[in-house]
Amino acid sequence: MRLQSLSKPLLLLAATAIFSGAGHAQEHSYTPSDIEAGRGLYQANCLGCHGNTGSEVEGANLASGRFRRASSDEELIALVRTGIPGTLMIPRPQLSYGDLRSIVAFLRTMQTNGGVAGNDERDVAIGNPGRGEELFFGKAGCSECHGVGGGGSRLYADLASIGGQRSPAALEDAMLDPQKDVRIGQRFYQVTDNNGTVTQGLLLNQDTHSVQLLNTDEKLQSFLKQDLSEFKFIPTPMPSVLDVLSATEVADLVAYMISLKGE
Amino acid sequence: MKSALKTVIASMALLAAAASAQNITSERLLNTEAEPGNWLLYHGDYNGQRHSDLTQITPENVGELELQWIWQQRSAAGASQKFEATPLYVDGVLYTVGAPNDVVALDARTGRVFWTWSYTPDTEARVCCGRVNRGLAIHGDTLFMGAIDGHLMALDAASGRLKWDISIGDPSLGYALTVAPLIIDDKIIVGPAGGEYGIRGFIAAYDVETGNELWRFNTIPGPGEPGFETWADPEQEAWKIGGGSVWTTGTYDPELNLMYWGIGNPGPDWNGDSRPGDNLYTESVVALDPDTGKLAWHYQYTTHDEMDYDSTQVQVLADIEFNGQPRKVLMTANRNGVFYVLDRTDGEFLLAEPFVAVNWVDGWDANGRPNMVRAPSPEGTFIMPNNQGATNWYSPSFSPVTGLFYVPSWLDTYSVYTKSPDGVQYIPGQNYVGLYPTMAMPALSVRPVNQRLPEEGIGAIQAIDPQTGNIVWRHEMANVTDSGVLSTASNLVFAGGREGYFYALNAATGEELWRVMLGGAIANGPMSFEMDGKQYIAVAGGSGLFVYALPDE
Numbered sequence: 001m002r003l004q005s006l007s008k009p010l011l012l013l014a015a016t017a018i019f020s021g022a023g024h025a026q027e028h029s030y031t032p033s034d035i036e037a038g039r040g041l042y043q044a045n046c047l048g049c050h051g052n053t054g055s056e057v058e059g060a061n062l063a064s065g066r067f068r069r070a071s072s073d074e075e076l077i078a079l080v081r082t083g084i085p086g087t088l089m090i091p092r093p094q095l096s097y098g099d100l101r102s103i104v105a106f107l108r109t110m111q112t113n114g115g116v117a118g119n120d121e122r123d124v125a126i127g128n129p130g131r132g133e134e135l136f137f138g139k140a141g142c143s144e145c146h147g148v149g150g151g152g153s154r155l156y157a158d159l160a161s162i163g164g165q166r167s168p169a170a171l172e173d174a175m176l177d178p179q180k181d182v183r184i185g186q187r188f189y190q191v192t193d194n195n196g197t198v199t200q201g202l203l204l205n206q207d208t209h210s211v212q213l214l215n216t217d218e219k220l221q222s223f224l225k226q227d228l229s230e231f232k233f234i235p236t237p238m239p240s241v242l243d244v245l246s247a248t249e250v251a252d253l254v255a256y257m258i259s260l261k262g263e
Numbered sequence: 264m265k266s267a268l269k270t271v272i273a274s275m276a277l278l279a280a281a282a283s284a285q286n287i288t289s290e291r292l293l294n295t296e297a298e299p300g301n302w303l304l305y306h307g308d309y310n311g312q313r314h315s316d317l318t319q320i321t322p323e324n325v326g327e328l329e330l331q332w333i334w335q336q337r338s339a340a341g342a343s344q345k346f347e348a349t350p351l352y353v354d355g356v357l358y359t360v361g362a363p364n365d366v367v368a369l370d371a372r373t374g375r376v377f378w379t380w381s382y383t384p385d386t387e388a389r390v391c392c393g394r395v396n397r398g399l400a401i402h403g404d405t406l407f408m409g410a411i412d413g414h415l416m417a418l419d420a421a422s423g424r425l426k427w428d429i430s431i432g433d434p435s436l437g438y439a440l441t442v443a444p445l446i447i448d449d450k451i452i453v454g455p456a457g458g459e460y461g462i463r464g465f466i467a468a469y470d471v472e473t474g475n476e477l478w479r480f481n482t483i484p485g486p487g488e489p490g491f492e493t494w495a496d497p498e499q500e501a502w503k504i505g506g507g508s509v510w511t512t513g514t515y516d517p518e519l520n521l522m523y524w525g526i527g528n529p530g531p532d533w534n535g536d537s538r539p540g541d542n543l544y545t546e547s548v549v550a551l552d553p554d555t556g557k558l559a560w561h562y563q564y565t566t567h568d569e570m571d572y573d574s575t576q577v578q579v580l581a582d583i584e585f586n587g588q589p590r591k592v593l594m595t596a597n598r599n600g601v602f603y604v605l606d607r608t609d610g611e612f613l614l615a616e617p618f619v620a621v622n623w624v625d626g627w628d629a630n631g632r633p634n635m636v637r638a639p640s641p642e643g644t645f646i647m648p649n650n651q652g653a654t655n656w657y658s659p660s661f662s663p664v665t666g667l668f669y670v671p672s673w674l675d676t677y678s679v680y681t682k683s684p685d686g687v688q689y690i691p692g693q694n695y696v697g698l699y700p701t702m703a704m705p706a707l708s709v710r711p712v713n714q715r716l717p718e719e720g721i722g723a724i725q726a727i728d729p730q731t732g733n734i735v736w737r738h739e740m741a742n743v744t745d746s747g748v749l750s751t752a753s754n755l756v757f758a759g760g761r762e763g764y765f766y767a768l769n770a771a772t773g774e775e776l777w778r779v780m781l782g783g784a785i786a787n788g789p790m791s792f793e794m795d796g797k798q799y800i801a802v803a804g805g806s807g808l809f810v811y812a813l814p815d816e
Contacts, residue, residue, distance in 0.1 A: 040683070040698070047699035048391065048459075049343075049707065056708040088343045090389045094690045116701055184714045205712050207762040208741045209778075233716060 030105035032121075038106025041099055043116055049088055053115035054107070063110040065164065076104045111165050122169040125251035132256025135249055140241060142253070148260060154218045155202045156238075157186060161262030171257045175250060178238035188237060189213060191223050192230040199223070200234065287353065287401045289448050293517055300793030302352040305398045305443035306658065307790060310580040311514035313660040315791040318753040319798035320813060325755060325767045325777045328811045331799065332374030336361035336806040345709070345786040346803040348398040349443070349658070349747070351406075352792035357801065358401070358420070359808060363394035364410045366418060371794050374810065378423035385412035387435040389692065391459040392707055397512070397656070397787075398443035400451060402471050407451050409440025415453060415469060429474040431455060435692045437462050443512045447522065447553040450477060454509025458527040458573065461695035464507030466524055466549075468556060478556035482507030482526045482544050489558070490543035501538035504689050506530035507545045511575040511656045516591070519608060521550045521559055523578035523593055531687040532571040533639050533680055534697035541566045546574045548593065550610065560610035562631060564597050569639050570623065570680060571650055571700075572599035579661050579668065580607060583729065594729055596659055596670035598652030599623065602732050605631075616732020618725060619653040620675050622646060639680035639697075649676035649720070650699075651706040658747030658788040660756065665770045667726040667735055669748040669756055674739075676720035678702040704743060709761050709784035713742050724748060724758045724766075726773060736773030738766065747788025749800070757800060759785030765802055765809070781809055 054062030201213035432438025437460020612631025783805015
């Protein structure tokens, strides 16, 4: 099944939703070519430390949409230009204002585009957010697991800000094919102890000798691998809405999701 | 009376210890096997084996190891300031370096500080991958340290006072020192890091007394030097900014009077279009005469590298039987995923065998030239191992007892390498690299949470049979490792990983005999020393130095 694309005006609306998704601190609007140029500059200057998704430097998660030492675009531009003494972040006086602006444009989209590798900006159908909200709390069953600013289960993401964190295409994908891209931090795990008792939960951490879960009773629980007969990642429990909802209903849900900006 | 006599004897012993501490002669450095209780060189010995002849701790009693003391660095080591130094142990004193360049002399009995000396690097310092230091060297009564701003310093070992301080390269152009210096005779030998900034690398010798430069070997040959023809850009500009950095301490064979250094990547790292040719002596081992710096031979592990597979890994020396013949071999587990054995007298290629999943090479000719089958591309190329490599600066170990080579390994990692057809512009002091490859495994981050899938890469300590390159055993870890390996004559291997576990393994079988959680990533080489008849194991985890020994009877 392939969902129908929307007409052009609505598409533009969708694009605006992405590019303004990063919140109040952004003063400028950016074009896709700004962002594309920024991606290349990021890959040449920033990726080595900050990583594909911008989250590799502890305390400086670029994908969080918040920056410890800067909030406005101009502050970010100044920060990248001057660097941070005593860290690996060297001054970059050779970058033009336009280059720096492009980098900031890309940084501002990292929340939604998944970083360097994923930039799912396909056009998808966007319906009626009000009807989507009804579906979310009703027929679609989303609210049985997901909260929106509260409610829902601790095992699953609260979606209060999801509209600022995912592109419409990624949101549609997640509903139709939840197994396709289970992000780190949302992966489920199953352990079987030597008595045959099976426990499932959200994987919080693991190492060579132990596993830390938030189990399906929403309790923190740890296991020593030496006490387990099996331990493994399992598919996310999230079901696909593919056979449950119509294309129109999916579009309505996408519309509701992108309206959730944590405000 | 009896106790007075004891005091006198104890004082004499102290005097003796103090006297010897002031006198680390070249002879002592050449004969480290005569004093296995000390750890006088970065690798323990010139041969780079990181093998201790101490045998008090055995497979039978290692389970009883007890923590003796911990020394915590003043500042918490973040991702960019890992505690990478291997301490020196000299007659009762441990000397080590907290990141980036804080030197400390510790009472090995208690962990109390004799003295500290902190160096504040020039704010122009730029290092690609961490504000780190791998350790000190000692000669006479002097310690030597390189700093991340390219300064090389001599410190009085008893007081921590600065004796001299020279600059070996401009930090604003990327010249940096992270390597532990090598001392041979009256020379201190180092080379600069900076392969991501368009440096022109070198290995140079400096006078231990004055810091005066005695000779210099250019790792990127210039006009008139052999190897220059492998920089074949028509403009003849590429060699001037060709990289060839050095950041892991060389090894030395006193009989052949040759030292062996692994040389880093060519620049720009991930786009070789501006530097056609093999790009010697990047990605090579060079055998140099330490008296003159003259090249005896070289072997290039990765030709015209575009994967940043720096070949700076330790070039380990051993005299072994190979194919039934006694051979003076050089062994190395390269970042490119391949284990090599060469004859170190002349560089003859003896063996190359991957020790992790590798897809960039599908064989070697009789001279050891690799047949390379992958390269970065505009659309992106999937290449194994990943850019951080199958291993890296983390020290391996060779045990003459088991005949096995132990290597900290990253298994099943990959990167997607992309290069722009527009090439890479050189701007002084800026990254001269191309496009950073993407990878699922964080290259430098050592955060305490691991939610990655196993297929995104795991870590292991692997034991390799140098005769065949076969993996004899593998101790897997759920996360990768930046830890070095120590082997001992009592058939033990010590190593750890990013998770913070520190292990004692059976050197023959890999069986885990003991482990402890240090609470922070292990990113340095463990070492062993003996004091007052007791064997100790020292290892850094997180920001702390942890010292273990068996309980007193």
